[in-house]
Amino acid sequence: MRLTPDEFAELAQEALEDIPEPFEEYLRDVAIDIEPMPDMRTCRRMGLDDPRSLLGLYHGVPLTGRSVQDTGRLPDRITIYQQNIERLCRTRRQIIRQVRKTVFHEVGHHFGLDEDDLNDLGYR
DSSP: OOOOHHHHHHHHHHHHHTSOHHHHHHHTTOEEEEESSOOHHHHHHHTOSOGGGOOEEEESOOGGGOOTTOOSOOOOEEEEEHHHHHHHOSSHHHHHHHHHHHHHHHHHHHTTOOHHHHHHTTOO
């Protein structure tokens, strides 16, 4: 199953908009980027042998790791890898669920959750 880049970006934006209202103010400066696949530099930095294994990536400093000295930094970003998600999914419904799960997973990193925390919450 394949979507156009615009359709896929819309799904990611809808997932971000589904984050509960009390958290919205903390996501105001978080941008979502859609890329087809992670590049080799990203894979090396993440210690990945296979670029197909990465569905999303949080770029930034988690809220729990910030201090008053963190002014003037670039906005945080979440990158969602379209081809990797589409490769896992057979239907549009599966893509919608996986995009949502991936966005929520990366937003969890923004809030300071690690992989174990996210796995416990069902966002592996």
